[in-house]
Amino acid sequence: MSSLVFGLLGLLEDPSAACRNLTSSLGIERTAVSPLDLRYINSRNSYWNQKLNAYAPACVVYPEDAQDVSLALKVIKATGSRFAIKAAGHNTNDLFSSVDDGVLIDLTHMTGKYYDEHTTLATYEPGSSWGDLYDFYLQYGRTVVGGRIYDVGTGLALGGGMSYLSPQYGMACDSFRELEVVLPNGDIVTASSTQNPDLFFGLRGGGGNSYGVVTKYTVQSRPIGTLYAGNLLYILDHHEKILNATRDFILYNQDPKAAILMNFNVLTTPDLDLGLDQACLMFLVYDGEDPGDAFANFTAIPYLLNTLGPKTYPQPCRQRVPHRRAPGRR
Numbered sequence: 001m002s003s004l005v006f007g008l009l010g011l012l013e014d015p016s017a018a019c020r021n022l023t024s025s026l027g028i029e030r031t032a033v034s035p036l037d038l039r040y041i042n043s044r045n046s047y048w049n050q051k052l053n054a055y056a057p058a059c060v061v062y063p064e065d066a067q068d069v070s071l072a073l074k075v076i077k078a079t080g081s082r083f084a085i086k087a088a089g090h091n092t093n094d095l096f097s098s099v100d101d102g103v104l105i106d107l108t109h110m111t112g113k114y115y116d117e118h119t120t121l122a123t124y125e126p127g128s129s130w131g132d133l134y135d136f137y138l139q140y141g142r143t144v145v146g147g148r149i150y151d152v153g154t155g156l157a158l159g160g161g162m163s164y165l166s167p168q169y170g171m172a173c174d175s176f177r178e179l180e181v182v183l184p185n186g187d188i189v190t191a192s193s194t195q196n197p198d199l200f201f202g203l204r205g206g207g208g209n210s211y212g213v214v215t216k217y218t219v220q221s222r223p224i225g226t227l228y229a230g231n232l233l234y235i236l237d238h239h240e241k242i243l244n245a246t247r248d249f250i251l252y253n254q255d256p257k258a259a260i261l262m263n264f265n266v267l268t269t270p271d272l273d274l275g276l277d278q279a280c281l282m283f284l285v286y287d288g289e290d291p292g293d294a295f296a297n298f299t300a301i302p303y304l305l306n307t308l309g310p311k312t313y314p315q316p317c318r319q320r321v322p323h324r325r326a327p328g329r330r
Contacts, residue, residue, distance in 0.1 A: 085213055
């Protein structure tokens with residue numbers, strides 16, 4: 001359980017004091033109190049785990065910089081209100097990025113991003129998705145190590161962060177060089193290998209909101225060019241061959257530029273009797289134009305769809321894993 005998100009949980013039955021103070025301090029352009037406010041509706045209903053949409057915050061705050069986050073945390077601490085921090089909302093756990101009858105701090109207005117051509121360091125704020133960042137840094141022939149799905153948020157890196165580039169460069173958190181952090185008491189500090197190194201160590205895999213709110217990431221960017229990437233779609237009749245090919249790739253692949261992601265899925269076509277109600281979708285990405293035989297075991301298995309070919313780095317990350325929603329979901 002996150003100490004920052006839940007440390008004050010339940011101390012105040014009525015969070016209205018916090019919401020009034022935040023509205024007064026930050027203004028109505030950075031707060032949403034009414035459940036009919038379109039900003040409030042979007043913040044409440046944009047979780048990857050749709051069950052979290054059931055939680056109704058008393059108000060939503062939209063900070064634009066670290067100072068806004070600091071002020072919000074100080075007000076929350078003074079009033080004893082429960083609260084949660086949300087970036088893209090992909091954390092699946094109850095009350096990790098959602099709150100019921102408390103203050104939701106929504107970071108999606110913090111989308112600044114920069115590139116230093118001299119140091120090759122990239123700096124970005126937490127409100128962007130990985131896809132936004134990949135698109136932005138591509139103009140420099142660079143990228144950052146982050147999530148494998150386009151619309152996942154940057155908080156992924158605080159928990160480690162597996163990337164298609166991880167075989168070459170490690171987890172996303174391994175690229176951290178400096179973090180701007182707002183502590184639970186509202187202090188704004190820098191965490192790096194030389195400043196607050198214990199905090200820096202904890203943030204490199206300790207999970208989002210465990211020690212503070214990261215409001216700026218400075219990371220080592222990586223060179224990126226044309227990829228050989230795409231998907232292979234199989235029916236599950238070949239599941240043993242797929243599993244064996246995946247096992248062999250994990251055990252024997254020696255090329256760090258090659259990466260895979262395997263998903264067994266329940267698709268949305270079970271009533272068409274096409275044999276597609278259960279299938280396997282392989283995501284294959286090679287950081288270069290010639291993968292050699294890195295994916296030969298996978299292409300040798302009979303497939304229904306093959307989209308492998310030259311791609312820019314954002315393209316394979318835009319692919320979504322097909323799934324069947326629960327009955328009644330739209």
